[in-house]
Amino acid sequence: MGKYVIKRVLLAAVTLWLVATITFALMNLVPGGPFLSEKTPSEATLKALNEKYGLDQPLIVQYKNYMQKAIQGDFGPSLKQRGRMVKQIITTGFKVSARVGGLSILIAALIGVPLGSVAALNRGKWIDNVIIVFTTSGIAVPSFVVSTVLMLVFSIMLGWLPTYGLSSPLHYIMPVAALALYPTSYIARLMRSSMLEVLGQDYMRTAKAKGLSQFAILFKHALRNAILPIITYLGPLIAYTLTGSFVVEKIFTIPGLGSDFISSIINRDYTLIMGTTIFLAFLLITMNLVVDIAYKIVDPRIKLK
Amino acid sequence: MKRKVALLVSLLLAVSMILSACGGAAKTDMLTVCVGPNPDTIDPALNSSVDGATLIIHGFEGLMTLDKDGVPVPGQAKEYEISDDGTVYTFHLRDNLKWSDGKALTANDFVYSWNRAISPETAADYEYMYEVIDGYDEGSLNVTAPDDKTLVVTLKNAIPYFLELTAFPTFSPVRQDMIDANGEGWAVAPETYIGNGPYKMTEWVPGSHMIYERNKNYWDYKNLGANKIKFVLMEEDTSILNAFQNEEIMFADSMPQDEIDAWRDKPEFNLEGQLGTYYISFNVQKAPLDDARVRKALTLAVDREFICREIGKTGQEPAGAFVATGLSDADPSKEFREVGGNYYDPSGAAYEANLAEAKKLLADAGYPDGKGLPNIEYLYNEGTGHQAIGEALQDMWKKIGVNVNLVSQEWGTFLNTRKNGEYYIARNGWLSDYNDPISMLDMWITDGGNNDAQWSNAQYDELISKVKSSTNPEERFKMMHEAEDIIFDESMLCPIYYYVDLFLLNQKVEGFWSSPLGYKYFMYATVKE
Numbered sequence: 031m032g033k034y035v036i037k038r039v040l041l042a043a044v045t046l047w048l049v050a051t052i053t054f055a056l057m058n059l060v061p062g063g064p065f066l067s068e069k070t071p072s073e074a075t076l077k078a079l080n081e082k083y084g085l086d087q088p089l090i091v092q093y094k095n096y097m098q099k100a101i102q103g104d105f106g107p108s109l110k111q112r113g114r115m116v117k118q119i120i121t122t123g124f125k126v127s128a129r130v131g132g133l134s135i136l137i138a139a140l141i142g143v144p145l146g147s148v149a150a151l152n153r154g155k156w157i158d159n160v161i162i163v164f165t166t167s168g169i170a171v172p173s174f175v176v177s178t179v180l181m182l183v184f185s186i187m188l189g190w191l192p193t194y195g196l197s198s199p200l201h202y203i204m205p206v207a208a209l210a211l212y213p214t215s216y217i218a219r220l221m222r223s224s225m226l227e228v229l230g231q232d233y234m235r236t237a238k239a240k241g242l243s244q245f246a247i248l249f250k251h252a253l254r255n256a257i258l259p260i261i262t263y264l265g266p267l268i269a270y271t272l273t274g275s276f277v278v279e280k281i282f283t284i285p286g287l288g289s290d291f292i293s294s295i296i297n298r299d300y301t302l303i304m305g306t307t308i309f310l311a312f313l314l315i316t317m318n319l320v321v322d323i324a325y326k327i328v329d330p331r332i333k334l335k
Numbered sequence: 336m337k338r339k340v341a342l343l344v345s346l347l348l349a350v351s352m353i354l355s356a357c358g359g360a361a362k363t364d365m366l367t368v369c370v371g372p373n374p375d376t377i378d379p380a381l382n383s384s385v386d387g388a389t390l391i392i393h394g395f396e397g398l399m400t401l402d403k404d405g406v407p408v409p410g411q412a413k414e415y416e417i418s419d420d421g422t423v424y425t426f427h428l429r430d431n432l433k434w435s436d437g438k439a440l441t442a443n444d445f446v447y448s449w450n451r452a453i454s455p456e457t458a459a460d461y462e463y464m465y466e467v468i469d470g471y472d473e474g475s476l477n478v479t480a481p482d483d484k485t486l487v488v489t490l491k492n493a494i495p496y497f498l499e500l501t502a503f504p505t506f507s508p509v510r511q512d513m514i515d516a517n518g519e520g521w522a523v524a525p526e527t528y529i530g531n532g533p534y535k536m537t538e539w540v541p542g543s544h545m546i547y548e549r550n551k552n553y554w555d556y557k558n559l560g561a562n563k564i565k566f567v568l569m570e571e572d573t574s575i576l577n578a579f580q581n582e583e584i585m586f587a588d589s590m591p592q593d594e595i596d597a598w599r600d601k602p603e604f605n606l607e608g609q610l611g612t613y614y615i616s617f618n619v620q621k622a623p624l625d626d627a628r629v630r631k632a633l634t635l636a637v638d639r640e641f642i643c644r645e646i647g648k649t650g651q652e653p654a655g656a657f658v659a660t661g662l663s664d665a666d667p668s669k670e671f672r673e674v675g676g677n678y679y680d681p682s683g684a685a686y687e688a689n690l691a692e693a694k695k696l697l698a699d700a701g702y703p704d705g706k707g708l709p710n711i712e713y714l715y716n717e718g719t720g721h722q723a724i725g726e727a728l729q730d731m732w733k734k735i736g737v738n739v740n741l742v743s744q745e746w747g748t749f750l751n752t753r754k755n756g757e758y759y760i761a762r763n764g765w766l767s768d769y770n771d772p773i774s775m776l777d778m779w780i781t782d783g784g785n786n787d788a789q790w791s792n793a794q795y796d797e798l799i800s801k802v803k804s805s806t807n808p809e810e811r812f813k814m815m816h817e818a819e820d821i822i823f824d825e826s827m828l829c830p831i832y833y834y835v836d837l838f839l840l841n842q843k844v845e846g847f848w849s850s851p852l853g854y855k856y857f858m859y860a861t862v863k864e
Binding site: 060066067069074075076078079107110112113122181281282284286289298 | 373375376378381383455456457458459460462463518519520521522523540541542543544567568569570571573574577578580581583745746747748750751752754764765766784785
């Protein structure tokens, strides 16, 4: 397995390099620049700015300079948020997004898995139908609708919860709920179908015939096998959720990383585009590796090659 | 002498106004407001946004500052003298001026800060604001400090708005030692962000909030309002309105377009004039828009009252000219617009007549009922308001037989396309930087950085250059009116409406004011219990 991990890490480095290179090329292909605004700065100012940030040099030189620094962990200053370093923006934003996102994933897993199992065990009964309706709407309703409705009900109508920020545990309730709804529903549905499949397997019948208790059948045999697809799904989910949601963070004024992904592109904040993209790619690759290892632990039959 | 007396009287008036506003009420501990999302920068030299300016005027103060009526009153300077020819200003600073960390503030701080703002190394958007000062072209301003409390500024020519400029955020003093040690990073951390204004920033969580506390070293400290001001950095209009309704914020600088009708009659709803115009750029280089008659026909065929009423919805004023309402004329009691009048009747009542004239002009240009005209592209950036206006224009122009295709682009691409003149017709807008029409007229000189119309007129260029060097106010304004005449002789742009500034203010807040430039003043504001 050690060999496998080393191979994967090497592969990850190549992937990261590819992602960085493609992003660099694409963002420079898009028209516009970081210093344009409704009031265009004077030619002299534009020239001074381009010189200051090295944007006056040929692209290939810019690319080389960037890569050299990036390898050493220096992602440069943001072109738009003057005086801030990209690394600093990503670290502070990630801490916040990861806290909110981590909570929502935890909740999604804790609710989604039992919900899906209960639905599967009660297939066709009313409780199954209720869960199906709930999870289908959870997947269909976009997060901005959920956030807005939550805010309308709990802040404006009932006056129970604050509308912005993260200054107390109360502040977390709405954004975490809004973020958790989709993965909860998705996990529940995934769990339901996977559980149904497992329940129909021969070894389940064998287990029952052996006279094992309902509890042992469920937890030792059914759940352990049914949970594999969930783990696959959790990998990318964790990477995406920890890096924040543009919509939810905007609506609840959460100083996370989510909005930087979008706003950096709108602003043509080249260094921040590079930084956030590389960071997300890194997280995705890492999570996928973790998932593969988790597979092996849950199902020893799987061979990592 | 007379000026000094006048200054003293106005100062006393200001102070008494403030005192009566406070009315002995207990000091508010924290005033929570939202003036905009996370600012890109709050470095006085680098900022070019209106919400950034609001933050800066709380942390810094120039030689002068603007009062409730937008009139410059003494800030860091207690008095000033102007030479007879109007080109040399001598400012006398107040006694014992200090920075927020207690260090003494001297006239040399201004010399440093102003020169820093124009240096290419700083690369400030607003460096051109200093072009009125002698030495600007050589890169070293003719600004000297004969002693710690005196600042002598020599201008290229006498201009009527220089005092107002000294109140502009870009003209605030900044701390050389902090900038030398931290570079641009000085303006993001409370420890290095040392100011000289009524408040000082003590916390900034990007994308969340900023906290400003009263600056004990400020000369008017004892009259300041709330102990702390919390600027919540919200972005989503619906969330801002929710927070305002919940009384979590006492001030909101924007609201969702579709909520305006419901709020219009409430006492919290405020509309203030703003010095700016929403207009449409024609690319005068591209056929058929290279024909002034076609441009004029398009300009006339717009029902501005409909756009203001049904789309703008916030009391925007249909525009019959380019220079916005609110800007003063040579006689400051009159507006430039009052003197200049409209170039066509922008009212809804005149629409039918305008349409008839537009049709005639098109026929004269060789396109009777629009026959022979190609489909023209109208470019706008994504965003519901701009799209709705584009659709309305498409409909209106169809009435004279002109077919328009709407093209929307994402913000950054849009700016690039428009700047490079790769369009036919594009939405545009301009907010004046200070109360003088030159701030709006200057942009149309040949090859000007914001001359998106790609327009060039030798006579216009000459007039503008004369305006900039003229010392006679009467003559200056006469020439600016003539310059605007040329814009409309050629119909090189199509004004839609004059901007208004909309905000929500909780009724419990007292002592707040806003300026026509859109800046919000909370330093003397308190919350009545």
